[in-house]
Amino acid sequence: MILGLSLVAISGLILVAADHIDAPATMSGDAGDITDVYAFQGQNTSNLVFAVNTQGLLSPNATGAATFKENVMVEINIDNTGDNVEDLVIQAIKRDDKMYFFGPVAPGTTGTSSTVKTTAATGNVTISTYGATALTAEQNGMKFFAGPRDDPFFFDLGQFKAILGGTASGFNNPGVDTFAGTNVMSIVVEVPKTMLGSSSTINVWAETKKKQ
Amino acid sequence: MSKTNKFKIITIALVAAVVSVNCDNDDSNGGSVSLDFSGTYVQQDQMARPAINTVFVASGQPKDDFNAAIPSAMGAKYQPIFQSRLLALNSAYTTNALGQTAAQLTGLLATDVLGVSKTAKTTFFDGTNILTGRALADDVIDVELLLIFGGSAGTSNPGLTKDNVNANDKAFGTTFPYLASAW
Numbered sequence: 001m002i003l004g005l006s007l008v009a010i011s012g013l014i015l016v017a018a019d020h021i022d023a024p025a026t027m028s029g030d031a032g033d034i035t036d037v038y039a040f041q042g043q044n045t046s047n048l049v050f051a052v053n054t055q056g057l058l059s060p061n062a063t064g065a066a067t068f069k070e071n072v073m074v075e076i077n078i079d080n081t082g083d084n085v086e087d088l089v090i091q092a093i094k095r096d097d098k099m100y101f102f103g104p105v106a107p108g109t110t111g112t113s114s115t116v117k118t119t120a121a122t123g124n125v126t127i128s129t130y131g132a133t134a135l136t137a138e139q140n141g142m143k144f145f146a147g148p149r150d151d152p153f154f155f156d157l158g159q160f161k162a163i164l165g166g167t168a169s170g171f172n173n174p175g176v177d178t179f180a181g182t183n184v185m186s187i188v189v190e191v192p193k194t195m196l197g198s199s200s201t202i203n204v205w206a207e208t209k210k211k212q
Numbered sequence: 213m214s215k216t217n218k219f220k221i222i223t224i225a226l227v228a229a230v231v232s233v234n235c236d237n238d239d240s241n242g243g244s245v246s247l248d249f250s251g252t253y254v255q256q257d258q259m260a261r262p263a264i265n266t267v268f269v270a271s272g273q274p275k276d277d278f279n280a281a282i283p284s285a286m287g288a289k290y291q292p293i294f295q296s297r298l299l300a301l302n303s304a305y306t307t308n309a310l311g312q313t314a315a316q317l318t319g320l321l322a323t324d325v326l327g328v329s330k331t332a333k334t335t336f337f338d339g340t341n342i343l344t345g346r347a348l349a350d351d352v353i354d355v356e357l358l359l360i361f362g363g364s365a366g367t368s369n370p371g372l373t374k375d376n377v378n379a380n381d382k383a384f385g386t387t388f389p390y391l392a393s394a395w
Contacts, residue, residue, distance in 0.1 A: 019257075019259045019262065019263065019264070019265055019266060020266075032256040032257050033257055034257045034258075034259040036259070036262060037259050037260055037326060037346070038346045038347065038348055039326055039328045039334065039345045039346055040334040040335075040345050040346065040347040040348065041333070041334045041345070042388070043386060043387055043388070048328065048330065048334075049388070049390060051348075051389075051390070051391060060394070060395045063394050063395075072256070073253045075253075077283075079283075079325065083284060084283040084284040084286075084287075084323055084325055085282075085283075085284045093249065095247045095249075096247075100247070100249075110282075111255075111282055112255040112280065112282060113252050113253070113254050113255075114252070114253045114254075115250075115251070115252060115253070116250075116251075116253070118249050130394055131394070134389055134393065136388055136389060143388045143389075145389035148394040149389070149391040149392060149393065149394055150380070150382045150391065150392040150393060150394055150395055152348045152380050152384065152391055152392070153262070153380075154351075154353075154377050154378075154379065154380050154381065155353045155375060155377060156375040156376065156377045159375065160375065163372065169371060170369075170370075170371020170372055171371060171372065171374065171375045171376055172376065174376050174377070175375045175376035175377040176377065177377045177380075177381055180381040181381065181395050182395065183394040183395055186389070186391055188388070188389040188390065188391060190388055193330045196330065199330070200329065200330055200331050201327055201328065201329050201330065201344075202327075202328050202330065203260075203283070203325035203326065203328070204260060204325065204326045204327075204328050205258060205259065205260035205283055205324060205325050205326060206259055206260070207255050207256075207257065207258045207259075208255070208256045208257045209253035209254055209255050209256060210253060210254055210256045211251045211252070211253050212251065212252050212253070212254055
């Protein structure tokens with residue numbers, strides 16, 4: 001039984017990346033495909049920075065045409081009570097040439113369905129264009145960015161696939177960064193820690209949610 | 213006061229309240245109030261820790277199902293699945309460098325949230341702090357490879373515990389928005 005499961009598990013393994021193109025419903029170039037989530041202390045250590053990257057493996061040639069979609073909301077979920085249920089959300093959604101941000105605010109309902117918390121608008125920023133200087137905004141103590149960036153993820157995915165496929169027994173040294181020279185569509189928001197509740201730790205995850 | 217007048221006063225009060233809320237919004241968000249944000253938005257993708265869905269969930273429909281799951285419901289459903297996947301990747305797994313059994317490691321990973329400290333250094337793992345965030349330069353893949361393949365001392369399967377890609381291909385910024393410009 002265990003052997004059978006193992007074989008199924010191995011044959012079913014098609015490794016892609018951190019979370020790039022991870023599922024049939026969220027393929028490359030899809031605005032709903034999250035590639036990576038980062039959460040780290042800002043330059044101002046009283047702040048936390050959240051970065052959510054989407055649309056992985058964009059070549060430089062394809063990046064100029066890549067866009068955020070008005071029907072796809074990116075939601076950063078924050079649990080500050082340790083039950084893995086979101087107590088606060090930060091929502092980002094595009095309208096025209098801007099990205100609009102709402103929260104941190106308690107969600108209307110937790111779980112898979114959301115509405116935009118329009119009463120908790122905290123700022124907006126003009127979406128940066130490919131090849132131009134990054135446009136940022138600072139409102140309500142928060143900082144905002146949306147636009148193309150270099151994919152910060154690095155991994156010798158090609159060699160890992162070869163290992164799983166049985167054509168290699170280990171990694172090379174040096175390895176080859178499969179994500180070198182590729183871009184993502186990135187949303188970055190910096191938030192004062194005081195806006196995230198009083199707990200000393202939080203649990204964070206990102207979701208893309210599509211308008212029905 | 214007649215019922216009609218009461219109704220009018222209430223109506224005026226409500227309208228005034230709505231208008232004042234709108235003004236507030238207008239002040240704080242630079243005019244988004246005229247835009248349409250209505251409707252229901254339903255989860256399409258979910259992610260916290262790197263590579264979890266790609267490594268531990270089978271291709272096809274199961275990956276879509278994982279992306280549509282919420283963290284509070286993941287542990288019970290995915291821990292056994294992750295454990296069999298872990299043992300498929302490394303059939304010799306007993307414990308890892310953190311002392312975690314297969315059940316403990318997969319129990320942690322099955323609930324896909326990123327723990328973030330508001331007081332300590334934020335890092336995926338720096339030798340001291342464990343899962344206190346994820347910084348841009350963190351070599352998260354080496355951490356995961358080590359925990360999957362490295363055994364209790366971190367010295368097993370040395371050819372599998374690091375990919376020898378140790379940094380990004382562009383330097384990160386020290387100021388907002390931190391991520392490097394596009395290629």
